[in-house]
Amino acid sequence: MKELIDKLMNEGGMTEKQAWASINIIKDYAKNKFPIFGGAIDKLFDKYAPSDEDDFLD
Numbered sequence: 001m002k003e004l005i006d007k008l009m010n011e012g013g014m015t016e017k018q019a020w021a022s023i024n025i026i027k028d029y030a031k032n033k034f035p036i037f038g039g040a041i042d043k044l045f046d047k048y049a050p051s052d053e054d055d056f057l058d
Contacts, residue, residue, distance in 0.1 A: 001048030020050065 001023070008019035027045045031038045 001045075023049075 004023070005016060005019045008014045008022060009016060012019070012022075014022065023045065027041060031041050034041070
């Protein structure tokens, strides 16, 4: 997940906080489109998410 965040920051010109917000939008979209996989999607994304807002670099 860190690689994706770095890519969004470097190529997309986002801050780390913006990159994580984008990831959360994608996560919610995927859960909405594929509700049967909601638990697995949460586990995957939550495993790599910062524990709280203080973990952001910007």
